[in-house]
Amino acid sequence: MSGSLSMLEQMKSIIPVLKQCRVLGIEVVEAEPGHxxxxxxxxxxxxxxxxxxxxxxxxxxxxxxxxxxxxAVTALKEPGIAPTLDLRIDYMRSAIPGKPVLGSAExxxxxxxxxxxxxxxxxxxxxxKPIAHCTATFMRIDPAAVNNREKL
Amino acid sequence: MSLPERVKQAxxxxxxxxxxxxxxxxxxxxxxxxxxxxEVVFVFPPLEDNIGNPTLPAIHGGVIGGFMENAAIxxxxxxxxxFAMPKVVDFxxxxxxxxxxxxxxxxxxxxxxxxxxxxxxxxxWQNRRDEPIANARTHxxxx
Numbered sequence: 001m002s003g004s005l006s007m008l009e010q011m012k013s014i015i016p017v018l019k020q021c022r023v024l025g026i027e028v029v030e031a032e033p034g035h036x037x038x039x040x041x042x043x044x045x046x047x048x049x050x051x052x053x054x055x056x057x058x059x060x061x062x063x064x065x066x067x068x069x070x071x072a073v074t075a076l077k078e079p080g081i082a083p084t085l086d087l088r089i090d091y092m093r094s095a096i097p098g099k100p101v102l103g104s105a106e107x108x109x110x111x112x113x114x115x116x117x118x119x120x121x122x123x124x125x126x127x128x129k130p131i132a133h134c135t136a137t138f139m140r141i142d143p144a145a146v147n148n149r150e151k152l
Numbered sequence: 153m154s155l156p157e158r159v160k161q162a163x164x165x166x167x168x169x170x171x172x173x174x175x176x177x178x179x180x181x182x183x184x185x186x187x188x189x190x191e192v193v194f195v196f197p198p199l200e201d202n203i204g205n206p207t208l209p210a211i212h213g214g215v216i217g218g219f220m221e222n223a224a225i226x227x228x229x230x231x232x233x234x235f236a237m238p239k240v241v242d243f244x245x246x247x248x249x250x251x252x253x254x255x256x257x258x259x260x261x262x263x264x265x266x267x268x269x270x271x272x273x274x275x276x277w278q279n280r281r282d283e284p285i286a287n288a289r290t291h292x293x294x295x
Contacts, residue, residue: 017206018203018204018205018206018212019200019201019202019203019204019206019212020201020202020203020204020211020212020214020215021204021212023180023201023202044176045176045177045179045180046176046177046180047175047176047177048175048176048177048237049175049237050174050175050176051237055177056175056176056177056178056218056221056222057218057221057240057243058177058181058214058215058217058218058219058221058222059177059214059218061214061217061218061221061243061245062212062214062215062217062218063214064214065212065213065214065217066204066212066214069213083247083250084213084247085246085247086244086245086246086247087213087217087244087245087247088242088243088244088245089242089243089244090241090242091239091240091241091242091243094239
C-alpha cells in the first residue's frame with residue numbers, strides 16, 4: 001500500500017498523527033528517503049521571550065527531533081522503529097519574530113544498530129544564516145522484537 | 153509584574169508560577185512546579201496535545217526537551233537571582249527511557265556559573281527518581 005504513495009504523501013499523512021506536531025502546525029515541505037524538510041509556523045503561543053516575541057527553543061527542539069527522526073526512519077530499506085538516543089541543538093541566532101522556521105534533516109550514516117542524523121533550522125532564503133544546528137542519533141529496533149516484547 | 157519581581161518570588165517562596173505564566177510556550181505545554189521544602193520539582197502533566205507516538209502512547213521527545221529547557225531557565229533565573237532572560241547557547245539531551253503518557257518530573261542543578269555562561273543539568277523522571285527518562289545539560293548565556 002505504502003509503495004503506491006510518494007514519500008512526500010506518506011510523510012504528509014504520518015506527521016500530523018503526532019498530536020504535538022499538529023498543535024504546533026508543523027507541515028511537510030520536502031520528503032525523500034533519508035531527507036526531510038518541515039515547516040514550523042510562527043505563533044504567539046510558542047513565544048519564549050515575551051519582550052522580543054522570539055520563539056522558544058522547545059518548539060525548535062520538537063521541529064528538529066521530528067525532522068531528524070523521520071529522516072532516520074525513511075533512510076531504512078525496510079520500515080522500522082528508531083527511538084531517539086540523544087539530540088543536541090546549538091542555537092546560533094534568534095529566530096525572527098513573525099517568520100516561519102524551516103527544519104531540514106538528513107540521515108548521514110546508517111549502521112546495523114544506529115542511525116546518525118543532522119539538521120538545520122533556518123528562515124526561507126536565509127539557509128546560510130541558520131538559527132540552529134542539530135545532531136541526533138537513533139537506535140534501530142526490529143519491529144518484530146517490539147511486538148514480541150509487548151506480548152510478554 | 154516585572155521579571156525581577158517574578159524572579160524574587162520564585163527565589164523567596166519557591167513559587168515558579170509567576171515565571172511560568174510569563175512565557176507563552178511554558179503555558180502551552182502545561183508545566184507547573186511543586187514545592188518539596190526548599191526543593192522545587194517541575195511538573196509536566198500528561199496532556200493529549202503533547203503526545204508524539206500515538207500507539208504507545210508516548211510524549212513527543214521534543215516537548216520533553218522543551219519542558220526541560222524551560223525548567224533549566226527558570227531554575228537558573230531563581231537560583232542565581234538573574235533579572236534578564238538568558239539566551240540558550242546549546243541544549244543536549246539523552247533519552248534514557250520512553251517518555252510514557254503520564255506525569256513527568258524534572259529537577260535542575262547549576263553545575264558551573266561562569267562570568268557570562270551558566271551550565272545547568274536537568275534530570276527528568278516519571279515513576280522513580282532513580283530511573284530517569286532523560287538527562288539534559290544546557291549552557292545559558294546571561295548578557
